[in-house]
Structure formats: C-alpha cells, structure tokens
Amino acid sequence: MTDAAFHPDFRAEPYWWDAAPPETARDEPLPARADLVVIGSGFAGLSAALEAARAGATVAVLDGGPLGGGASSRSGGMVSSGQKLVLTAALKGLPAEKQAAALEDSKATFEFLKDLMAREKLDADLQLCGRFFGAFVPAHLETLKRNAETLKARTGVTIRILSREEQREEVGTDYFHGGFVVEEYGGVHPAKLNRALRDAARIAGATLFSHARVLGTERDGDGHKVRTERGEIRARHVLYATNGYTDQANPWLQDRLVPVMSYQIATGPLPPGLMDRLIPRRRMVTDSRKELTYTRPSPDGTRILFGCRPRARQLEPQRLALALRARMLRFWPELGQTRLTHAWGGYVAMTADRIPHVAEKDGVMHAVGCNGNGVALMTFLGWHAAQLMLGRTNRRAFFADIPFPALPPLVNRPWFVQAASAAYHLRDFAANPAEVVAERLGRPGRMHTTSKEAEG
Numbered sequence: 001m002t003d004a005a006f007h008p009d010f011r012a013e014p015y016w017w018d019a020a021p022p023e024t025a026r027d028e029p030l031p032a033r034a035d036l037v038v039i040g041s042g043f044a045g046l047s048a049a050l051e052a053a054r055a056g057a058t059v060a061v062l063d064g065g066p067l068g069g070g071a072s073s074r075s076g077g078m079v080s081s082g083q084k085l086v087l088t089a090a091l092k093g094l095p096a097e098k099q100a101a102a103l104e105d106s107k108a109t110f111e112f113l114k115d116l117m118a119r120e121k122l123d124a125d126l127q128l129c130g131r132f133f134g135a136f137v138p139a140h141l142e143t144l145k146r147n148a149e150t151l152k153a154r155t156g157v158t159i160r161i162l163s164r165e166e167q168r169e170e171v172g173t174d175y176f177h178g179g180f181v182v183e184e185y186g187g188v189h190p191a192k193l194n195r196a197l198r199d200a201a202r203i204a205g206a207t208l209f210s211h212a213r214v215l216g217t218e219r220d221g222d223g224h225k226v227r228t229e230r231g232e233i234r235a236r237h238v239l240y241a242t243n244g245y246t247d248q249a250n251p252w253l254q255d256r257l258v259p260v261m262s263y264q265i266a267t268g269p270l271p272p273g274l275m276d277r278l279i280p281r282r283r284m285v286t287d288s289r290k291e292l293t294y295t296r297p298s299p300d301g302t303r304i305l306f307g308c309r310p311r312a313r314q315l316e317p318q319r320l321a322l323a324l325r326a327r328m329l330r331f332w333p334e335l336g337q338t339r340l341t342h343a344w345g346g347y348v349a350m351t352a353d354r355i356p357h358v359a360e361k362d363g364v365m366h367a368v369g370c371n372g373n374g375v376a377l378m379t380f381l382g383w384h385a386a387q388l389m390l391g392r393t394n395r396r397a398f399f400a401d402i403p404f405p406a407l408p409p410l411v412n413r414p415w416f417v418q419a420a421s422a423a424y425h426l427r428d429f430a431a432n433p434a435e436v437v438a439e440r441l442g443r444p445g446r447m448h449t450t451s452k453e454a455e456g
C-alpha cells in the first residue's frame with residue numbers, strides 16, 4: 001500500500017520547488033549599513049524591499065535559511081480578496097468605521113497583487129479561475145449560503161450557489177453537499193511569485209542574503225543595530241517579516257504569534273482526461289471542515305495538489321502524506337492509481353484576534369499574522385510597511401491601526417496547538433462521524449458517476 005502510494009522519485013519538498021526552488025545567496029559579505037533591513041524573504045519581506053528600493057532606499061533582505069524557503073514557496077497559492085476577515089467573527093465588536101476600513105483594506109489586497117504582478121511583469125501563473133466552497137455536511141450548506149451572500153454584499157464578488165446535483169459541474173465528487181462558487185478568486189504559482197519578487201527587488205537595487213539569521217535588534221542612535229550570525233548591520237529602519245517562522249530574535253512578536261503547520265501533497269501527472277472529471281473548470285476548491293481542506297489543479301492542469309491540517313503532531317513526511325492521501329481518496333477514489341510525487345508542510349502564523357498586524361514597536365516595524373491566508377495579504381502588508389517606514393503615505397491601513405494583543409499564556413506552546421487541532425478534529429467528527437472514521441480507516445470514497453454514465 002505504502003509503496004503503491006509513492007512514486008519512486010517521491011520527494012518530501014514542495015512540488016512548486018521543481019520550477020522555482022529557494023535560493024542560496026551567501027557569498028557576499030553583509031553591508032555595514034543600510035537604510036532598511038528586512039528580516040524574512042517571503043512575500044511580505046520582498047514586497048517591502050521592492051517598494052523601498054524603488055523609492056531609492058538602500059535595502060538588505062536577510063533570511064535565516066535559503067531565500068524564499070518559508071511559507072511563501074510552500075503555499076497553496078490560492079488568492080481571494082478578504083474573504084477570511086469577512087467570514088470569521090474577527091471584526092465583530094469593532095466600531096462600524098473600523099470594520100468598514102478593515103474590509104476595504106482586505107479587499108484591496110488582491111487588486112494590489114494583480115496590479116503589482118502586471119506592473120512588475122511578475123511571471124507566476126496567475127489564474128482568475130474562481131473558487132468552489134463545498135459543504136462537508138448538509139447542515140453546512142445553509143451556513144455557506146449565508147457566507148456567499150455576505151461576500152457578495154460586502155465585497156462585491158459574483159457568487160453562484162450550487163445544490164449537490166449542480167456541484168458536479170464544478171467537482172467530480174459526491175463528497176460535498178452542495179456549495180458555492182466565487183468567480184473572481186484565483187491562484188498563482190507561489191514559488192514562481194517568490195522568485196519573481198526576488199528578481200524584481202534586486203533589479204530595483206535591493207541586496208538579498210540567505211543563511212543570515214538575525215539574532216536580535218537594538219536601538220542605536222536614531223537607528224538600529226541588527227545582530228546576525230554573519231555580523232552586524234546598522235539600519236535606519238528594520239522590518240520583521242517573519243510570520244510563522246518568527247523566533248527568539250523578537251520575543252515580543254513571538255509572544256503574539258502561534259505557528260501552525262499546514263501540509264500538502266502532489267500527485268504525479270494524471271491520465272489524459274481525468275482532470276476534466278475531477279475539477280472540470282480548473283477551480284480552486286476548499287471545504288467547510290474545521291480542519292480545512294484545500295485542493296487545486298497544478299497551474300499546468302496536469303496534477304492535483306491537495307492540502308489540509310490533518311493533525312498538529314509532527315509526523316514523518318510519508319505518514320503525513322498517507323493521511324492526506326486518505327482524505328484525497330474520499331474526494332476522488334479514482335486517484336488511487338496515481339502515485340504521489342511530493343509532500344511538504346510549512347508554518348502559518350495565527351494571532352489572538354485573528355487579524356494581521358503591521359505596526360511599529362520600539363521603533364522596529366513588523367508585518368505579520370496571516371492567519372492562514374497570506375498570498376495577497378502579506379504582499380500588501382509588506383508594501384504598506386515600507387510606505388509607512390519611508391513616510392511615503394499619510395494613510396494608515398486598518399491593520400496598522402489596531403492594538404496587537406499578546407496571546408494568553410501557553411497558547412503558542414506546541415502541546416496547546418496540538419490540543420486545539422484535536423478539538424477541531426473532534427468538531428469534524430461530531431459533524432460527520434462516518435466520514436471521519438472512513439477517512440481514518442483509509443476507505444476510499446464512492447466513485448462519482450456523471451448522470452450520463454448512470455444512464456449508460
């Protein structure tokens with residue numbers, strides 16, 4: 001079973017890295033000083049570096065590992081415009097004008113990304129293919145319908161609500177109990193986007209350094225001393241763009257972020273015609289489980305990429321891959337013959353208020369807290385952070401204007417994250433015990449038949 005599941009060339013690293021791997025850039029010595037030191041070479045850090053370098057600042061981007069080795073090149077690459085903030089209760093209790101500002105800013109993130117990609121000619125397989133949201137149990141369909149109407153009313157997107165019969169136009173599975181489509185959402189190749197941002201930042205004049213972990217920052221006159229494992233840099237401005245990988249270099253930030261692992265697998269190339277059955281319109285697909293499932297075709301339409309958070313416990317990659325595959329075969333049992341070529345994970349950062357934050361603390365800027373949804377958002381936040389630091393805007397985005405609460409004690413400890421994940425698992429179990437047990441036992445789902453096949 002195990003051997004049959006894995007391709008002989010199986011690799012425990014992102015499928016995306018085949019086309020755009022992370023990069024080593026450790027030959028050049030660090031500069032003695034820079035106008036801006038950016039810590040982290042993901043979407044947020046590179047977007048900030050690009051903006052600041054374009055404005056004429058000297059910029060050094062430092063990453064503790066290879067460039068682009070964090071969540072940004074590991075992502076599912078699905079892009080929406082603020083749906084997470086609209087649909088979670090994160091904004092409840094805030095004054096109406098703050099809620100409106102939050103909504104405006106999160107809607108702006110996708111437009112910002114599209115404009116940036118067009119302006120800088122970032123080659124990253126942008127596809128405005130729409131997204132299908134599927135109901136895990138019949139009762140969830142009512143919630144999804146309400147969510148769809150909320151998204152339409154508050155963000156202006158085009159929605160289509162689908163019954164279980166109608167959903168077959170979108171996904172070749174009976175796993176869901178209906179759902180809805182948002183036409184405007186889409187996807188990118190996240191590692192290509194990261195690479196294109198690295199290239200653009202360099203062309204604009206920024207210098208990028210891999211394997212230059214920052215150990216801490218201290219005030220130094222009207223600037224800062226940035227201590228790294230490769231020496232010190234004096235910087236006028238500093239930006240922490242470290243999100244789910246934030247470490248002891250900034251304990252204040254670490255006390256505000258919960259790193260949570262998300263995982264994905266990739267199948268090998270599918271037999272001709274199979275994708276037409278699985279995701280005929282090549283949409284992005286997510287579901288209503290607490291342990292969210294997200295799946296999509298690869299940008300070239302040849303493979304299925306399938307992601308979720310099956311359990312918080314760190315398992316070795318092949319066991320994790322099998323857990324994800326079990327869920328994938330509940331969706332699409334016909335993939336049982338297709339071997340897995342890649343499996344990987346990466347950290348996202350959750351915040352206590354479920355809102356991202358871009359602000360200054362003790363003179364040092366941060367842009368963090370994607371809460372699982374950061375392709376457009378973190379790119380936008382990095383840009384905004386650079387604008388704020390360089391005094392290029394008078395407008396402070398909503399995210400820059402709210403207090404950043406510390407987490408309750410112990411919440412970012414690994415055992416707590418595991419307990420929270422187990423609670424999510426239990427809620428899915430309570431909603432649909434037969435499904436969760438079948439997945440755990442590795443029983444494939446029932447093959448979906450189109451109405452034509454059923455007639456034949």
Ligand SMILES: Cc1cc2nc3c(=O)[nH]c(=O)nc-3n(C[C@H](O)[C@H](O)[C@H](O)COP(=O)(O)OP(=O)(O)OC[C@H]3O[C@@H](n4cnc5c(N)ncnc54)[C@H](O)[C@@H]3O)c2cc1C
Nearest residue numbers: 040042043044064070071072075076078214346370374375
């Ligand atoms: C498996 C997975 C699937 C996802 N799917 C989606 C999706 O479909 N859609 C979506 O919108 N979002 C998705 N996300 C979330 C999205 O990828 C992230 O929100 C986004 O990439 C975060 O970008 P970032 O620049 O803030 O951080 P990252 O890309 O994580 O970069 C942070 C960097 O900081 C560096 N760093 C940390 N500490 C230090 C230090 N002390 N010194 C130097 N460097 C340091 C790290 O090495 C890392 O490279 C997914 C994430 C994962 C992991």
